[in-house]
Amino acid sequence: MQQDLIWEKLIETFRDVFDEPELIVQSQTTAKDVLDWDSLTHIQLLVALEQVFDVRFNTGEVAGLSDVGAMVELIETKLA
Amino acid sequence: MQELKALIKAGDYESAWQRLLVLTESLVDYTALSALCRIRKKLGESCARPGSRREVRVAVLGGASTELLEGPLQLVMEAQGLDVVMRCSDYNTFAEEILDPTSGTISFKPDVVLLITTAANMPRWPGFGDNLDMVNGIVEEVCDYWLRLCERLHETTSCEIILDNFHAMPSRPTGNLAAKAPWTQNNFLMRVNLRLGEKAPSYVHISDVAQLANQYGVRHWHDARYWFHAKQPVSFTCLLPYVRNSARMVGALYGCAAKCLVLDLDNTLWGGVVGDDGIEGIRIGQGEAVGEAFRAFQEYILTLKQRGVMLAVCSKNEEANALAPFNELPDMVLRRDDFVAFVANWDSKPDNIVTIASQLNIGLNALVFVDDNPAERDHVRQRLPEVRVLELSDDPADYPRLLDDMGYFETLSLSVEDQVRTQQYQENVKRSQLQETAGDYQDYLKSLDQRAVVRPFEKKHLERITQLINKSNQFNLTTLRLSRSQVESMMCDDDYVTAYVRLVDRFGDNGLICVFAGKHVSDVLHIEIWLMSCRVLKRNVEMLLLKHVVAVSRERGIATLRGVYRPTPKNGLVKSLYPTLGFTLLEEAEDEAQKYDLAIDDYTASLLPIEVVDEY
Numbered sequence: 278m279q280q281d282l283i284w285e286k287l288i289e290t291f292r293d294v295f296d297e298p299e300l301i302v303q304s305q306t307t308a309k310d311v312l313d314w315d316s317l318t319h320i321q322l323l324v325a326l327e328q329v330f331d332v333r334f335n336t337g338e339v340a341g342l343s344d345v346g347a348m349v350e351l352i353e354t355k356l357a
Numbered sequence: 358m359q360e361l362k363a364l365i366k367a368g369d370y371e372s373a374w375q376r377l378l379v380l381t382e383s384l385v386d387y388t389a390l391s392a393l394c395r396i397r398k399k400l401g402e403s404c405a406r407p408g409s410r411r412e413v414r415v416a417v418l419g420g421a422s423t424e425l426l427e428g429p430l431q432l433v434m435e436a437q438g439l440d441v442v443m444r445c446s447d448y449n450t451f452a453e454e455i456l457d458p459t460s461g462t463i464s465f466k467p468d469v470v471l472l473i474t475t476a477a478n479m480p481r482w483p484g485f486g487d488n489l490d491m492v493n494g495i496v497e498e499v500c501d502y503w504l505r506l507c508e509r510l511h512e513t514t515s516c517e518i519i520l521d522n523f524h525a526m527p528s529r530p531t532g533n534l535a536a537k538a539p540w541t542q543n544n545f546l547m548r549v550n551l552r553l554g555e556k557a558p559s560y561v562h563i564s565d566v567a568q569l570a571n572q573y574g575v576r577h578w579h580d581a582r583y584w585f586h587a588k589q590p591v592s593f594t595c596l597l598p599y600v601r602n603s604a605r606m607v608g609a610l611y612g613c614a615a616k617c618l619v620l621d622l623d624n625t626l627w628g629g630v631v632g633d634d635g636i637e638g639i640r641i642g643q644g645e646a647v648g649e650a651f652r653a654f655q656e657y658i659l660t661l662k663q664r665g666v667m668l669a670v671c672s673k674n675e676e677a678n679a680l681a682p683f684n685e686l687p688d689m690v691l692r693r694d695d696f697v698a699f700v701a702n703w704d705s706k707p708d709n710i711v712t713i714a715s716q717l718n719i720g721l722n723a724l725v726f727v728d729d730n731p732a733e734r735d736h737v738r739q740r741l742p743e744v745r746v747l748e749l750s751d752d753p754a755d756y757p758r759l760l761d762d763m764g765y766f767e768t769l770s771l772s773v774e775d776q777v778r779t780q781q782y783q784e785n786v787k788r789s790q791l792q793e794t795a796g797d798y799q800d801y802l803k804s805l806d807q808r809a810v811v812r813p814f815e816k817k818h819l820e821r822i823t824q825l826i827n828k829s830n831q832f833n834l835t836t837l838r839l840s841r842s843q844v845e846s847m848m849c850d851d852d853y854v855t856a857y858v859r860l861v862d863r864f865g866d867n868g869l870i871c872v873f874a875g876k877h878v879s880d881v882l883h884i885e886i887w888l889m890s891c892r893v894l895k896r897n898v899e900m901l902l903l904k905h906v907v908a909v910s911r912e913r914g915i916a917t918l919r920g921v922y923r924p925t926p927k928n929g930l931v932k933s934l935y936p937t938l939g940f941t942l943l944e945e946a947e948d949e950a951q952k953y954d955l956a957i958d959d960y961t962a963s964l965l966p967i968e969v970v971d972e973y
Contacts, residue, residue, distance in 0.1 A: 296395050317424050320583065321391055324593045328388055336582040 278356045283330075283349055291345075294318060306308050327330030330356065358389070361396060361664075368953040370404035379742050381436035382680050388591045388909055390600075394428035397435075406928065411838060416467035416516070416807035418451035419512065422477035429600040430471070448588065449478075449822050455510045468609055468855075471527035472520045475505075475583040475590050476546060479523070480582040483540040493540040496548045500556055518561045519606050521590075522550045524570030527579045551758065552696050559727045559820050560790050562769050564580045564603055573598065598762065605767035611838060612828040615745060615765040615893065617697070618661060619815045622672040622679055626658075626691065627651050628753065632678045642688025650753040655690035659759040661694050665775025666766050667717065667782060669698035676701040697782040707740035708734055717782065718891035719746045720927065725765045727756075766778070772821045781931035784865040784894055791864075794821060804860040804898060804968035809898070809967050813906045816876075822857055825888060829872075830927040833888040834934065838897040852877050854909055858902055860893055861973045871898055873906060882906070887920070894930075897965050903938055905969075907960050917945075918955040 287327075292300045295313055308314040323334055326348070332355040334342075342348050361380065364373040376398060384390055417423050417430065427445050434441045444465045446454045451472060454720055480502045483492045507518045518531045525543045534598035535541040539548065540656070550567050557563055573595050580592035591599045609612060618934040623630040628640030628647045641647040641655075662668050668691070672679050679701035683693045694700065698716055700709045706728070714721050717935070721743040730736050734746050746763055749756060792801050823841040830836070839847075847853045858871035874886040889898060910918065920935050936942065938951035939960065 293392070294395075296399065316587065319751045320425060320587060320589070325388065325391075331417045334582070334583050 278330075280349065283352055283356075286329055287326065287345070287349060287352070289327050291322070294322050294325050301344055304344065304349070306345040307343065311312060314336070326352065336351065358392065364825045365396070365400060367797050369947055372405045373400055374404070375645065375742065377434040378740075381432055382745060383748060383899055384433075385748070387596050390429055390432075390597050394432050397432050397618055398428070400588045406435070406440065409951060410438055410440045411836070413443055413607065413611060414466060414468045415443045415607065416454075416462045416465055416470045417443065417445040418454055418462060418470060418472050419446065419448055419590075420451055420472075420474035422448055422588040423590075424448075425475050425589060426473070426591075426596070426600060426828070429596065430604060433597075433600050433604040435620060437604060437613040439608065439611055440449075451478075452506065452948075455506050458513060458845055465517045468520045469610060470514075470516050471603055471607075472507070472518060474523075476523045476526060476542075482542070483545050485540065487540040489539050492545060492548065496545070496552050499549055500552045504556060504558070504561065507854070511558075511560050513590075515840060515843060516560075517610055517640065519564050519603060520553070520557070520561055521564045522532070522564045522665075523966065524567045524578060525575050527575050529583065529791055530605055542666075549616060559770075564606060566599070566602075569595075569598060571603055584605070601762075601764060602712070605764040605883070605907065606769065607686055609767040610829060613727045614767050616723040617657065617667040617669055617713070617717060618766075619671050619713060619724055619726045619744075620658070620676060620703075621733065622670060622682075622731065624729040624753075625727060625756075626655060627682060627689075629680060632674055636681050636685055637757050639682060639686075641682065641686060647753060648688070649754075652688060652690060652745060654753060654756040657760070659690055659695065660911055661778055662815055664771060664898070665750055665768065665778045667697045667779060668695055668718065669713050669717075670696055670700060671706055671713065671728075672701045673706070674701045675704055692747070694783065695779065697779055697786075705736070705740075707737050707842055710737065710741060710744060718831070720892070725760075725763075727760065741791075743900070749916075756923075761949070770824070771821055773825070774823055777866075777868070781865065781867060781892065783866075787864045788862070799966065805864075805896070807860060807862045807896065807967040808970045809861075809901060810859040810972060811856055812822060814844065814857060816848070819844060821846070822872050825869070825872050825890065826886065829888040830925070831891050831930045832894065833925075833928050834884070834931050835886060835923050836925050836928065837886055839886075842878065847874055853924060854882060854906065854913070856909075857903060858898055858900060859973075860898060866973075867893055871902055875906070875918070877915060878912060882910050882915045882918050884920040886920065897967060900934055900963070901961075901965050901967050901969070904962050904965070907957055907962070916939065918957065920953045922951045924949050924951075 279290045290301045295311060295318065297325055308319065323339055327333060330352050332352060338351060341353065361373060361376045364376060366424065377393060377400065418426060423445055427443065431441050431443050431916045445463065446462055453461045468866055479499060481495055481499055482494050503520065505726045507520060510516060510518060523546045525546060529543060531538065532539045535543045538544060541598060554563055578595045580589065580590060582877065583589035599873055620626060620852040628636055628651055631639050640651065641649050642652040658668065680693060682689055698713045700713060708863050710726065711725060716972065721741055725747060726737050727747045729749055737744055738746050747760055747763060811955065819841060823844045824941055826844065827838050847855055854875045856876060857869055860867040870890040872886055872888050875882040876882045906918065920940055922931065922935060937952035940955045943952040945951050
């Protein structure tokens with residue numbers, strides 16, 4: 278999948294999980310930057326991304342994703 | 358869901374709530390569930406849920422992480438018709454919350470506590486190689502640990518408890534040894550589950566997580582990643598079944614379970630269309646794949662009927678064609694007399710369903726509709742949003758599982774009444790038929806040859822009395838819901854005048870159908886419970902009961918009976934009961950409750966067409 282498409286689907290997923298249709302999500306966005314991004318919504322986000330991209334994050338990835346840029350890269354690797 | 362969002366945007370909150378809850382009832386996946394939870398949160402902020410319902414205070418205690426379960430639990434419980442006030446405790450604080458009398462959970466005064474625990478919370482495991490006696494000793498110890506915690510909780514709050522049992526571990530390092538060796542993890546867990554089932558008191562209801570996880574596969578049920586990351590007790594693929602299961606149990610406690618299964622016939626109970634294919638052409642049993650699948654579905658339904666669910670047919674067919682398979686095909690499992698209603702005509706199904714509900718005297722939300730035809734399902738969903746419509750696949754082999762998964766008929770106990778319910782309803786039909794032929798109504802009542810037993814609450818009837826208290830919605834003056842132990846306290850409390858009525862007539866035993874409880878304070882009897890099963894309306898049972906209560910009250914020196922009518926959306930039936938029985942309206946309170954008084958001296962007994970007997 279092209280990175281553009283990954284970004285598109287990822288941003289849509291974020292907006293859906295956080296219920297923020299105008300949410301801005303960029304490569305360096307982290308939990309601190311988004312209201313309501315806590316440990317709970319983090320898990321909901323991962324579950325949603327797994328379903329949208331049909332990928333599976335392993336235990337280390339589930340616990341350790343730092344910023345959105347890292348997420349996109351990880352998804353890209355898994356889809357390759 | 359788009360429709361739901363549109364309703365909210367338009368500000369039509371009442372319809373939005375209705376749509377939200379209907380969608381929740383028929384949910385099948387987690388993503389949709391979390392979306393609906395988010396919507397519910399927002400909607401709740403704009404507008405409280407309209408209408409009044411039974412409020413249930415639910416405390417969630419977790420040995421595992423419960424945060425991701427809270428929203429879904431609340432929503433799914435609300436979709437059953439309950440108003441839920443929920444309090445969740447911090448991770449793994451269940452023991453402190455139970456044992457500390459000043460804890461938040463205790464102060465919250467819960468009606469129900471969900472105790473969400475896993476094998477990780479097991480206080481003790483057998484040692485490697487322990488023999489059977491030693492393992493059984495540890496099983497007892499462990500069961501006592503859990504049940505004593507429940508006992509303590511129940512003593513301090515009188516709550517009902519829903520306790521999760523323990524599913525198998527996802528791996529088995531001892532391999533097949535576990536089938537024989539009691540000290541192995543999975544063998545031990547099976548023993549604990551069995552023993553918990555045996556020893557649990559009536560206020561502890563076991564949520565059979567072990568069985569659920571078996572059905573979905575422990576590998577799907579348990580997601581190791583999220584367990585290690587966040588102590589999540591159930592995977593996201595199985596979160597909805599888990600939540601639905603617990604919610605159904607809470608619903609069953611408060612009278613939300615469905616009571617009647619309304620079934621289509623063609624391609625629902627058998628393969629093919631009997632009107633076109635004839636009884637030789639339809640597929641049922643006969644060692645043929647599709648026929649066997651339908652047969653298995655009939656067997657599943659028969660078990661439901663045997664444990665108290667009423668069955669009804671609603672089919673578009675000539676009646677003779679619809680009946681033929683039941684009468685003539687040996688491979689049919691269900692027979693005509695397994696059904697309390699059999700409607701085969703060309704009228705619209707929603708209309709027929711409304712008729713069935715009124716014939717059985719139950720609300721539309723007590724009905725579940727099963728039909729292979731998506732157009733019929735949709736028609737019923739549109740016209741009768743209260744009726745629960747099961748979504749079917751195109752494969753009859755799936756039908757039992759699909760019905761099972763929804764858990765519409767969850768029940769927490771089985772009474773003798775449940776096992777004879779169909780028979781009782783059929784006897785009622787005979788009574789109606791007699792009424793049509795009898796001339797004067799009083800003559801009809803006399804010809805019924807009614808006999809009644811009227812006595813204070815007794816231990817052997819506690820189960821049924823509690824069941825009635827929690828299930829009756831229509832002939833129910835106060836809609837006071839009580840747990841079994843609360844009913845038991847009333848029974849033993851000398852300040853209470855309690856009574857139940859059992860009624861038999863020439864067509865059969867109606868069973869225990871009326872419950873009364875009043876508190877004697879100085880010279881007034883305050884009526885706290887007065888309810889009756891709708892099966893015995895207009896038989897003068899309420900007058901019989903009043904006669905009995907007046908007699909008992911006179912003996913106790915009571916001068917006044919004070920009744921209160923608390924209106925609900927479902928009990929309009931008894932709005933004028935008190936005035937009809939000779940009570941005078943005292944006052945109408947702020948919450949619309951109406952208080953009535955009857956001076957014992959003003960009461961005149963009349964001759965009633967029911968003979969009071971000691972036993973029958």
